Amino acid sequence: MSGRPLDVLEASLNEPVTVHLKDGDAYYGVLAGYDQHMNVVLEEALDDEAVPGDIELRQVEDTTIIRGDNVVTIKA
Amino acid sequence: MSGRPLDVLEASLNEPVTVHLKDGDAYYGVLAGYDQHMNVVLEEALDDEAVPGDIELRQVEDTTIIRGDNVVTIKA
Amino acid sequence: MSGRPLDVLEASLNEPVTVHLKDGDAYYGVLAGYDQHMNVVLEEALDDEAVPGDIELRQVEDTTIIRGDNVVTIKA
Amino acid sequence: MSGRPLDVLEASLNEPVTVHLKDGDAYYGVLAGYDQHMNVVLEEALDDEAVPGDIELRQVEDTTIIRGDNVVTIKA
Amino acid sequence: MSGRPLDVLEASLNEPVTVHLKDGDAYYGVLAGYDQHMNVVLEEALDDEAVPGDIELRQVEDTTIIRGDNVVTIKA
Amino acid sequence: MSGRPLDVLEASLNEPVTVHLKDGDAYYGVLAGYDQHMNVVLEEALDDEAVPGDIELRQVEDTTIIRGDNVVTIKA
Amino acid sequence: MSGRPLDVLEASLNEPVTVHLKDGDAYYGVLAGYDQHMNVVLEEALDDEAVPGDIELRQVEDTTIIRGDNVVTIKA
Numbered sequence: 001m002s003g004r005p006l007d008v009l010e011a012s013l014n015e016p017v018t019v020h021l022k023d024g025d026a027y028y029g030v031l032a033g034y035d036q037h038m039n040v041v042l043e044e045a046l047d048d049e050a051v052p053g054d055i056e057l058r059q060v061e062d063t064t065i066i067r068g069d070n071v072v073t074i075k076a
Numbered sequence: 077m078s079g080r081p082l083d084v085l086e087a088s089l090n091e092p093v094t095v096h097l098k099d100g101d102a103y104y105g106v107l108a109g110y111d112q113h114m115n116v117v118l119e120e121a122l123d124d125e126a127v128p129g130d131i132e133l134r135q136v137e138d139t140t141i142i143r144g145d146n147v148v149t150i151k152a
Numbered sequence: 153m154s155g156r157p158l159d160v161l162e163a164s165l166n167e168p169v170t171v172h173l174k175d176g177d178a179y180y181g182v183l184a185g186y187d188q189h190m191n192v193v194l195e196e197a198l199d200d201e202a203v204p205g206d207i208e209l210r211q212v213e214d215t216t217i218i219r220g221d222n223v224v225t226i227k228a
Numbered sequence: 229m230s231g232r233p234l235d236v237l238e239a240s241l242n243e244p245v246t247v248h249l250k251d252g253d254a255y256y257g258v259l260a261g262y263d264q265h266m267n268v269v270l271e272e273a274l275d276d277e278a279v280p281g282d283i284e285l286r287q288v289e290d291t292t293i294i295r296g297d298n299v300v301t302i303k304a
Numbered sequence: 305m306s307g308r309p310l311d312v313l314e315a316s317l318n319e320p321v322t323v324h325l326k327d328g329d330a331y332y333g334v335l336a337g338y339d340q341h342m343n344v345v346l347e348e349a350l351d352d353e354a355v356p357g358d359i360e361l362r363q364v365e366d367t368t369i370i371r372g373d374n375v376v377t378i379k380a
Numbered sequence: 381m382s383g384r385p386l387d388v389l390e391a392s393l394n395e396p397v398t399v400h401l402k403d404g405d406a407y408y409g410v411l412a413g414y415d416q417h418m419n420v421v422l423e424e425a426l427d428d429e430a431v432p433g434d435i436e437l438r439q440v441e442d443t444t445i446i447r448g449d450n451v452v453t454i455k456a
Numbered sequence: 457m458s459g460r461p462l463d464v465l466e467a468s469l470n471e472p473v474t475v476h477l478k479d480g481d482a483y484y485g486v487l488a489g490y491d492q493h494m495n496v497v498l499e500e501a502l503d504d505e506a507v508p509g510d511i512e513l514r515q516v517e518d519t520t521i522i523r524g525d526n527v528v529t530i531k532a
Binding site: 401403407412413414415419420421442443444445446447449450 | 459460461462463464465478494524525527528529530531532
């Protein structure tokens with residue numbers, strides 16, 4: 001899953017990802033879409049058991065657009 | 077309602093959305109418009125019963141333009 | 153008055169608007185102009201009785217240009 | 229003096245303006261120039277009696293360039 | 305390994321790098337990709353013994369995209 | 381020395397200027413160069429007596445490039 | 457070594473420079489590269505005696521890319 005940043009996002013479509021934001025929040029969900037600004041769309045992950053143990057993590061329950069300029073890291 | 081971020085906004089037109097801003101405020105209203113900067117236009121939601129229980133949420137009463145660079149997340 | 157953000161501004165020309173800024177200030181005045189950066193021009197509203205009751209609101213007394221990158225919301 | 233933001237600046241050339249900055253400072257001077265970024269050039273106003281009574285206002289004594297990204301408002 | 309910044313990144317592909325961010329965090333991993341915004345992709349370094357002794361350093365365990373606007377320095 | 385902001389910089393080449401930055405620092409030196417981002421190059425002013433009395437002012441001793449996005453004002 | 461900002465960087469290639477960042481850190485090293493965003497590449501300076509006496513200065517030990525948007529000044 002190596003490659004340029006947008007290639008990694010493309011390869012991660014329909015896979016669970018964790019997105020850490022500048023305000024300290026983190027979101028966990030299935031990557032449903034993205035664009036060149038690193039705006040991303042997350043949807044609820046069906047398999048709850050896959051949620052990492054991070055207590056500050058927000059599991060996405062809806063379709064959530066995250067504006068790219070808030071993103072610090074996206075972990076595939 | 078998956079897809080690229082602007083596709084999700086397009087699919088959410090005339091539907092209620094919740095917009096969380098960098099200053100901690102959140103707005104709830106019907107998505108009346110958007111552009112490629114994620115500037116959005118919200119209008120008052122007619123069905124009050126649809127307002128989520130979040131106590132910090134500001135239900136839009138007028139036509140409100142939110143400048144996109146304030147946005148953290150938009151939940152459809 | 154729905155539509156894309158700049159369409160809403162166009163439709164609001166010569167109408168009173170309230171502009172909330174990132175520094176917490178808010179300005180009330182008649183929308184005299186705008187551009188694609190959401191820079192706006194406000195002029196004094198003639199009808200004082202139209203000023204909303206918000207105590208922090210600054211009623212514009214002169215022609216005032218507000219640089220768009222300060223804007224959080226514009227309410228028409 | 230209504231119109232688009234840059235039209236208002238054009239109409240304000242050689243007129244006194246007050247520029248409020250994000251750091252809380254405010255400058256008073258004659259508008260000698262501007263560009264599309266809202267970078268502005270202020271020069272000393274000859275008529276001291278025209279200075280508004282705002283105690284935090286800095287009356288420009290030299291030719292002063294203000295970089296546009298610091299600007300909150302320009303009052304003509 | 306001298307040259308322009310993106311040339312240094314190109315030369316560092318598949319090599320361990322340390323990325324220091326504006327929030328004070330630092331990430332250590334193998335550089336798997338980058339783009340012109342200095343968005344980078346790090347992957348887990350196989351040779352643990354290569355991790356520098358910095359106690360605040362986060363060794364990457366997954367494929368991690370870091371959005372370029374968070375970066376202060378990248379040390380090759 | 382009036383005119384558009386970059387015209388004022390052009391007219392100020394080889395003249396002493398004071399550059400105030402967002403972090404509160406101020407630099408005094410001869411303007412040796414600039415570009416369209418308001419990045420500027422200052423060099424040491426030969427005539428020490430020309431240094432204004434501002435106690436926080438840093439007189440440039442070397443060739444110093446100041447990145448334009450730090451600039452609040454440039455006084456010619 | 458006067459001229460436009462990027463001309464000064466070009467003239468400073470393979471010479472020691474000091475780069476002051478917005479977070480208060482400063483880096484000392486040989487300028488190995490740069491680009492139009494003022495992203496710079498520093499390498500270790502061979503002649504330790506050339507390090508200025510500034511106690512907060514970080515002498516570069518590796519090839520270090522500094523992202524340009526962190527830069528306040530570059531002193532040649």
